[in-house]
Amino acid sequence: MSRQPIRMVIIEAAAELERAGVPSARVDAELLAAHVLGIERTRLGLVPLVDNAVVDKYRDLVARRAQRIPLQHVTGATAMGNITLEVGPGVFVPRPETELLLEWALARLEASGRRAPVVLDLCTGSGALALAIAHERPDAIVHAVELDTDALVWARRNADRRREAGDTPIRLVQGDVTDRGLLTGLEGGVDLIVSNPPYIPENATLDPEVADHDPHSALFGGSDGLSVIKPMINNIARWLRIGGVVGVEHDDTNGAQVAELFRVRRVFDHVEEYPDLAGRPRFVVAQRIATDLEAAR
Numbered sequence: 228m229s230r231q232p233i234r235m236v237i238i239e240a241a242a243e244l245e246r247a248g249v250p251s252a253r254v255d256a257e258l259l260a261a262h263v264l265g266i267e268r269t270r271l272g273l274v275p276l277v278d279n280a281v282v283d284k285y286r287d288l289v290a291r292r293a294q295r296i297p298l299q300h301v302t303g304a305t306a307m308g309n310i311t312l313e314v315g316p317g318v319f320v321p322r323p324e325t326e327l328l329l330e331w332a333l334a335r336l337e338a339s340g341r342r343a344p345v346v347l348d349l350c351t352g353s354g355a356l357a358l359a360i361a362h363e364r365p366d367a368i369v370h371a372v373e374l375d376t377d378a379l380v381w382a383r384r385n386a387d388r389r390r391e392a393g394d395t396p397i398r399l400v401q402g403d404v405t406d407r408g409l410l411t412g413l414e415g416g417v418d419l420i421v422s423n424p425p426y427i428p429e430n431a432t433l434d435p436e437v438a439d440h441d442p443h444s445a446l447f448g449g450s451d452g453l454s455v456i457k458p459m460i461n462n463i464a465r466w467l468r469i470g471g472v473v474g475v476e477h478d479d480t481n482g483a484q485v486a487e488l489f490r491v492r493r494v495f496d497h498v499e500e501y502p503d504l505a506g507r508p509r510f511v512v513a514q515r516i517a518t519d520l521e522a523a524r
Contacts, residue, residue: 230276233260237271240289247293250434255298259288262302295435308333308359310394312385317377319445321355324503325423328474328510329359331501332421335472341418342366347466349404349422349459350374352445354382356421357397358389369397370413372404375444405458410466417466420473424459427478428452452478456485464494467515474501474512482508489513 237256244252261268263285264277277285291301299305299320305312307321308329314320336344344364348357348371357371373379379401390396402409404424426448427433437446448454456475463473477485482500489495495513503509 230278231282233264233271233274233277236260236277236282236285240285243289243293247295249292249295255292256289258298259292259301260285263288295439297436297440300440305353305355307355308363310359310362310389312353312355312358313388314353314381316440317375317442318381319352319378319441321353321423324509325355325476327501327503328421328423328476329356331474331510331512332356332360332419333363336360336364336367336419339418343368344418345413345416346370347410347413347417347420348372349420349463350424350445350455351382351399352378352423354385354389354397354399356423357382358385358394360421361397362389362394365395367395369395370400370410370417371397372400372402372409374401374403375442376401378442378445404462405455407462409462414465415468417468418471420463420467420471422459422474423476424448424455426452426456426476426481428480431478448478451484452481453484453488457488460488460492464492464515469515469517469521471515472512473515474510476510477508479503479507479509482511485511493518 237260241253241256244255249255257268257271260271263281264274288301292298297320299314305314305321343366346360346367346369351357351371351373354371357369361369373382382399386397386399425445427446429447429450486498486500489498494515496516497514499512500508501510
């Protein structure tokens with residue numbers, strides 16, 4: 228037989244992935260098939276038969292996924308908003324939940340009415356949030372900070388690809404987001420800050436795709452998941468202009484704690500907690516306000 232029904236091959240692959248314990252086995256089987264065929268997943272029904280060579284390539288990818296290698300590492304790409312990013316070993320794979328933070332950020336930029344807003348993405352990883360914002364807001368001046376050298380290689384690669392595609396270039400900086408000497412030139416001048424920092428408590432149990440493949444430094448935020456967020460808030464306070472806003476993603480066990488970290492600072496108001504699509508606490512937002520001293524100036 229020179230050609231095979233793709234539907235039967237996908238059913239076989241989904242069963243293999245399910246036996247391996249892969250969550251959403253059928254979805255992953257279909258996404259891998261779409262990747263091999265170079266089409267959207269929704270168009271798989273338009274390709275009833277495929278060559279044996281295609282089936283062999285597909286089965287190789289399915290076998291890798293069955294080893295609990297992340298789907299995004301198998302395909303080499305993931306999406307954030309309306310852009311595609313390259314990802315692989317050495318960089319955190321952005322999660323769908325972060326799309327909600329992106330949507331919030333774009334809505335706030337639109338509502339502010341400010342032209343050429345200054346945006347700062349802390350712990351940018353692959354550059355996901357920074358590049359997605361720059362794509363949607365070509366007028367924005369977007370800065371992105373990442374400490375890890377390996378992750379920064381991926382961020383630069385993605386930034387180069389987006390620049391070549393016509394997006395406004397972002398400004399990548401290697402640095403520690405908790406360092407009080409970082410980006411002093413931006414003090415009081417940032418309109419919007421977003422961050423998906425390391426926030427998982429050290430004792431958390433994770434799926435193999437995460438525990439074995441995402442960089443440890445991108446995942447864990449100390450025993451309580453707050454070791455990066457707590458000191459980072461001090462820097463957020465000095466970077467934001469009065470009236471500027473921030474959104475920080477956090478572990479679903481830490482929503483109230485992160486909100487309180489902002490509320491106890493006199494320079495923040497309008498602190499709100501946002502859930503993800505499953506209703507779990509996912510990110511906290513706040514607005515920079517003037518202290519009495521600042522207001523008196």
